[in-house]
Structures are given as structure tokens and as C-alpha cells.
Amino acid sequence: MKFNIQDTFNKELPADPITENSRRQVERACFSYVTPKHTARPSLVHVSPEMAEELGLSEEDIRSEEFLKVFTGNTVLDGTAPYAMCYGGHQFGNWAGQLGDGRAINLMEVEHNGKHWALQLKGAGETPYSRTADGLAVLRSSIREYLCSEAMYHLGVPTTRALSLALSGDQVLRDVLYNGNPAYEKGAIVCRVAPSFLRFGNYQIFAAREDTATMGTLVNYTIKHFFPELGAPSKASYVQFFQAVADATLEMLVHWQRVGFVHGVMNTDNLSILGLTIDYGPYGWLEGYDHGWTPNTTDRQHKRYRYGNQPNIGLWNLYQLANAIFPLIGEAEPLEAVLEGFKTKFEQKYRDMMKSKIGLYKADDLDPHLLDDLEENLQLTETDMTLFFRNLANFKKQVTDSGAFMEVVGEAFYVPDEVSGEVLEKWKVWFATYQSRLGQEELSDTERKQKMNSVNPKYVLRNYMAQLAIDAADKGDYALIDELFVLLKKPYDEQPEQEKWFAKRPDWARNKVGCSMLSCSS
Structure with missing residues (x-):
């Protein structure tokens, strides 16, 4: 070797x-x-x-x-x-x-x-x-x-x-x-x-100790090996370095939101300087679509690292990194400009990502309520995120009755009977608006489905799936580890032989340790 x-x-x-x-x-x-x-x-x-x-x-x-x-x-x-x-x-x-x-x-x-x-x-x-x-x-x-x-x-x-x-x-x-x-x-x-x-905390420790010399050495090393396009060390290249880190962090966070991944412990020592998902501790995948959900028992009370707050925490952590490298630059304005730009860029990239998830591609002004109302509706009753968006690709432009949406996405609702009364009316209104907007798209239903399926995975590593593999492995059976490993190599493919994994979380897993909430314990 x-x-x-x-x-x-x-x-x-x-x-x-x-x-x-x-x-x-x-x-x-x-x-x-x-x-x-x-x-x-x-x-x-x-x-x-x-x-x-x-x-x-x-x-x-x-x-x-x-x-x-x-x-x-x-x-x-x-x-x-x-x-x-x-x-x-x-x-x-x-x-x-x-x-x-x-x-x-x-x-x-x-x-x-x-x-x-x-x-x-x-x-x-x-x-x-x-x-x-x-x-x-x-x-x-x-x-x-x-x-x-x-x-x-x-x-x-x-x-x-x-x-x-x-x-x-x-x-x-x-x-x-x-x-x-x-x-x-x-x-x-x-x-x-x-x-x-390398993570944000590698730079913060030297700032906290007022050891600017060692931090400068580390920043120069980082630029040399991972951002060589920024050139020789200078105030300008340090600002560009921070911009590159902010952009990479933003890209990562948009992907987390797209697939429903919740990191669970976004401390600054758990954020990669390269914008990589790092330190898989008490992470979780959204089962029911819920902006307030966190998988971390340690965070149960304040829910700092909940799904809907991940973009804000990413920005907060970038503020801490900016504070750390400020002594190398000596000016706050260029760092503040990067942070302000992060907010604007995230809003646009998130909007574009959500449009792609629902199959809208025309570069025109979108009814701002369409996405907001969708996210509100998804939380009216427990709704499986993965199933909803994957099955939404089957909705046809020419459906005459918007109420027929239940035939398309009904499988995603944990308690279908709750989709009645006011909840049902809100969904009918949304699907009527959605159908009208789809009519402006040039793609055929088949072409749109293909594009939607490329961003909405069919298979993700739900916590109960991982727990099943853990339970089997504790008994010396590693077959399920391999089965899931192979399954998840092609998360956007149909894989009809693995359809059993395209399903809502089973009831037994709702409150089981390892399937709903997890601790930071290794």
C-alpha cells in the first residue's frame, strides 16, 4: 500500500x-x-x-x-x-x-x-x-x-x-x-x-489570544493551498479570502435547506473554512417539514440550530470569523460589505433553489406569496418533506381540478384526515395558483419532472434508517450498512427494488432514541 x-x-x-x-x-x-x-x-x-x-x-x-x-x-x-x-x-x-x-x-x-x-x-x-x-x-x-x-x-x-x-x-x-x-x-x-x-475556530483561537502573527501565518497557508487564485498575502487578498469563505458557506447552506438536512450543532468549530459539511454529530433529516425542528437534545430548549435558523447561524458564524481576521485587515468596511452581501445573495439563491424544487424556471417575477404560502402550508399538518417534493413532480399542467393534488402528494401527509376544512382550502388555493404558474413554463410535464427529480432526492438517510443499521451492526450484522451505502449512492434514481425506503418515518421511530432526537455523545 x-x-x-x-x-x-x-x-x-x-x-x-x-x-x-x-x-x-x-x-x-x-x-x-x-x-x-x-x-x-x-x-x-x-x-x-x-x-x-x-x-x-x-x-x-x-x-x-x-x-x-x-x-x-x-x-x-x-x-x-x-x-x-x-x-x-x-x-x-x-x-x-x-x-x-x-x-x-x-x-x-x-x-x-x-x-x-x-x-x-x-x-x-x-x-x-x-x-x-x-x-x-x-x-x-x-x-x-x-x-x-x-x-x-x-x-x-x-x-x-x-x-x-x-x-x-x-x-x-x-x-x-x-x-x-x-x-x-x-x-x-x-x-x-x-x-x-480547517474550521472557523482554527483562526478564532489566535484572535482570542491576540496572537495575530500565528493567525497571519495560518491565513497565508490557507490561501496558498486552498485559494491560490487570490495571490500573494495582502489586505486585499484577505478580504477576498473572507468573501470566498462566505460564498462557500452560503452554497453549503442552500444545499442543506434543499435536501432537508439539519446539522444540529453549528458551533463555529464545526464550520469548515472550505464550506464543507463537517463533524456529523446529532444531525437529522426533516421528516415532517418544520422550520423549528432540531435533532439535538442539548438544543431542545432554545433550538438555536433548528432547520429554519441555519442560514442565520451561518451568517452569525461568519461575523465571528470576520472579527477574528480583522486585525490582519484593520478596516471593518470591506468585511461588513461581505456580510451584507451574504444576506442578499442567500435570499436570491434560496428563492432560486425553491423555484427549482417546484419546477419553475422562467426568469420572471414570481408571485412572492407562492413560495411563502407553500412553506406555511407544509407546516399546517405534519408533511414529509422528501415525499412531498419528489411526488410534486407528478403534478400535471393540465389538471382541471386543483383539488386532485391529494392524488399526487397525499402520501406525504402523516395524518391525511387533517387535510380538511381550512387546511384543505389553503392547499386548493395554492395548487390553483401553482397550476396557473406552471402554464407559463415552456417545458413539458415529462421534461419538468426530470429536472425536478434532479434536485429533489427520492432517498435520504432518515434517522430511523441509520438506527436500523446500528441495531443490526450491534449484533454483528453489517448487511444493512452496505444496503444503505449502495442505495444512497444514487439518491435521485427511482431504484424500484428499494421502494420500501421511500416512505414516511414509521410510528415506532417517532420517539425512539436515535430516530428523533440525539445527543452530542459519541
């Missing part, structure tokens, strides 16, 4: 001079060298063939003992120096100080076919940033991250990727609901892959 190793982060940036792996505050350094923990009886659960190919790995490589050892942390490849990154962050709106890679260890950076990848193990042991935790992860959360990161990629959502999922052979103690009832679970390790795992 050979990699084209091209490490840059741990060669070009300042390292923690202390090599002892003890919990501590790390000053004036971007990372600390660490060695992954040896595990008891590692075993491979699943590997992504697509990601392996991206890294230049063959099937023989994947089956090798060396692959198992390297990607469970039991072997460190010659010529590499694993490390954990130092960063801070705002957690639920409050500055938390130093955080860092508490259970992630970066193995190496690899280049293949003109692409640059950083490989990171999650759950491979403690680091100087682990605080009071053990640096480990469990099978439950590892399956969720492994499946979801690859599923998001195939949905077209900017994301980190996953190469492998393995059992450590160790038992890990976790209090899944934070209710004082910890239990031992199977330990697991995921190999995560991305061009970089």
Missing part, C-alpha cells in the same frame, strides 16, 4: 513544542504531534470503494492487513507524523476557549490525480485537546458519520468524505442521553477525508 504523501500542515505551520500527550492549553501553535492509540482487536466493517479509488488504493490494498492497521491507528506509516489541530470556538453562542481535535487525529496528506486529501481518524484516542474525554468513538455515531458523509456527497452537498469504518475491539463507556445512565458500547474508528479539516 503506497501513498503519494504530501504533508503540508505539519511542515509549514508552527507545531506545539511539547510532545507529551497531556491535556493542556497549547499556545502559539497550530497543532500538536500525537500517536493514535493501539486497539485490542481491530476489524474492518466497511470501506468506500469510491473514496479508496480517489486516494489511489486498489482492492488488494483495502484487503491488506496494513490497511486495517493504518486506518485503526495501530500502525503509523513511515514518513508521516500524525497530529491533532488546535482551535477554539463558540458553542451555542458562547465562547468556549480552546477546543481542538479532542478525538480526531490527522494521519497524513495525500495527492492523487491532481487532488489533495487530508486523512483523519475519528475515535483513535486522546490528544492534548481531549479535555476530560477519552478521545474515543462508538459504533453508533461512527455508522451515522460514515453513511451520512458519503450520502451527502452523492446528493451533491459539499461535504467531508469517509474512507473506512472499523471496530476497535474495545468497549467505550457513554451516557447517550446524558441522564446519568452510562453504558459500555462497541468502540469504532472512522477515517474521514477532506482537502482540509
Whole structure:
């Protein structure tokens, strides 16, 4: 097994001079060298063939003992120096100080076919940033991250990727609901892959410590390797860098809203500088369309990270990043202009995205109430987001009775009997307006359906689906992991043999742990 190793982060940036792996505050350094923990009886659960190919790995490589050892942390490849990154962050709106890679260890950076990848193990042991935790992860959360990161990629959502999922052979103690009832679970390790795992908090930590020199070094490194088109370091290129980060963040958020993904814990240390979905913790997929829903039990009271608030939080986090890099620029106006532009751009991109979801493509003035009324109607009674928008593509221009909409989207309503009286009238009015607007479109029903189906997925990783895979894997059966992995590689295809997954959340999953609300517990 050979990699084209091209490490840059741990060669070009300042390292923690202390090599002892003890919990501590790390000053004036971007990372600390660490060695992954040896595990008891590692075993491979699943590997992504697509990601392996991206890294230049063959099937023989994947089956090798060396692959198992390297990607469970039991072997460190010659010529590499694993490390954990130092960063801070705002957690639920409050500055938390130093955080860092508490259970992630970066193995190496690899280049293949003109692409640059950083490989990171999650759950491979403690680091100087682990605080009071053990640096480990469990099978439950590892399956969720492994499946979801690859599923998001195939949905077209900017994301980190996953190469492998393995059992450590160790038992890990976790209090899944934070209710004082910890239990031992199977330990697991995921190999995560991305061009970089830099996040907003990497820059914030130096601003908080008034260490402008180290932050400048990190920003220059970031521009050199990930935004080279911005040129040499200067005030102008720093502003352009912030603009690029804002644009990438906006693009990611629009995709989240499009597919109904709720991150659940949008702290500034969980926002990628490259606009990638990062850190799959208590995420969730909208079952019933609800702007107020969050999957995170920790956020149950204030719902800061609810679905409808994700764009606002993205902007709030960008404000924090602007504050962090301000000392490099010395002027607030250009940063404020980027932030103001974010609001305007998001409104337009969100509107365009929603138009594409309902099959409207003409570049004319749209009745502003059409989209607003749709989002209000979707919340009048519990309505499955994925089923509604996917089935909406079957609505015909020439339907004479707008009340016939129930034949098209009725399957999406959890309690169809509730679509009566005032609720029914509101839907009739909306579909009548929608039908009239469709009449202005030049595309045929068939052509429109094809376009709508390219942005409205048929299959997403609903929480209950992941939980079924977790329950089976706990018993040593990994078949469902593979079935879902294959299913979610083609989320926009009909896949008639997998129709059972195109369905509303079953009643048994409504309040089941892991299917509705989740904690930040690993």
C-alpha cells in the first residue's frame, strides 16, 4: 500500500513544542504531534470503494492487513507524523476557549490525480485537546458519520468524505442521553477525508489570544493551498479570502435547506473554512417539514440550530470569523460589505433553489406569496418533506381540478384526515395558483419532472434508517450498512427494488432514541 504523501500542515505551520500527550492549553501553535492509540482487536466493517479509488488504493490494498492497521491507528506509516489541530470556538453562542481535535487525529496528506486529501481518524484516542474525554468513538455515531458523509456527497452537498469504518475491539463507556445512565458500547474508528479539516475556530483561537502573527501565518497557508487564485498575502487578498469563505458557506447552506438536512450543532468549530459539511454529530433529516425542528437534545430548549435558523447561524458564524481576521485587515468596511452581501445573495439563491424544487424556471417575477404560502402550508399538518417534493413532480399542467393534488402528494401527509376544512382550502388555493404558474413554463410535464427529480432526492438517510443499521451492526450484522451505502449512492434514481425506503418515518421511530432526537455523545 503506497501513498503519494504530501504533508503540508505539519511542515509549514508552527507545531506545539511539547510532545507529551497531556491535556493542556497549547499556545502559539497550530497543532500538536500525537500517536493514535493501539486497539485490542481491530476489524474492518466497511470501506468506500469510491473514496479508496480517489486516494489511489486498489482492492488488494483495502484487503491488506496494513490497511486495517493504518486506518485503526495501530500502525503509523513511515514518513508521516500524525497530529491533532488546535482551535477554539463558540458553542451555542458562547465562547468556549480552546477546543481542538479532542478525538480526531490527522494521519497524513495525500495527492492523487491532481487532488489533495487530508486523512483523519475519528475515535483513535486522546490528544492534548481531549479535555476530560477519552478521545474515543462508538459504533453508533461512527455508522451515522460514515453513511451520512458519503450520502451527502452523492446528493451533491459539499461535504467531508469517509474512507473506512472499523471496530476497535474495545468497549467505550457513554451516557447517550446524558441522564446519568452510562453504558459500555462497541468502540469504532472512522477515517474521514477532506482537502482540509480547517474550521472557523482554527483562526478564532489566535484572535482570542491576540496572537495575530500565528493567525497571519495560518491565513497565508490557507490561501496558498486552498485559494491560490487570490495571490500573494495582502489586505486585499484577505478580504477576498473572507468573501470566498462566505460564498462557500452560503452554497453549503442552500444545499442543506434543499435536501432537508439539519446539522444540529453549528458551533463555529464545526464550520469548515472550505464550506464543507463537517463533524456529523446529532444531525437529522426533516421528516415532517418544520422550520423549528432540531435533532439535538442539548438544543431542545432554545433550538438555536433548528432547520429554519441555519442560514442565520451561518451568517452569525461568519461575523465571528470576520472579527477574528480583522486585525490582519484593520478596516471593518470591506468585511461588513461581505456580510451584507451574504444576506442578499442567500435570499436570491434560496428563492432560486425553491423555484427549482417546484419546477419553475422562467426568469420572471414570481408571485412572492407562492413560495411563502407553500412553506406555511407544509407546516399546517405534519408533511414529509422528501415525499412531498419528489411526488410534486407528478403534478400535471393540465389538471382541471386543483383539488386532485391529494392524488399526487397525499402520501406525504402523516395524518391525511387533517387535510380538511381550512387546511384543505389553503392547499386548493395554492395548487390553483401553482397550476396557473406552471402554464407559463415552456417545458413539458415529462421534461419538468426530470429536472425536478434532479434536485429533489427520492432517498435520504432518515434517522430511523441509520438506527436500523446500528441495531443490526450491534449484533454483528453489517448487511444493512452496505444496503444503505449502495442505495444512497444514487439518491435521485427511482431504484424500484428499494421502494420500501421511500416512505414516511414509521410510528415506532417517532420517539425512539436515535430516530428523533440525539445527543452530542459519541
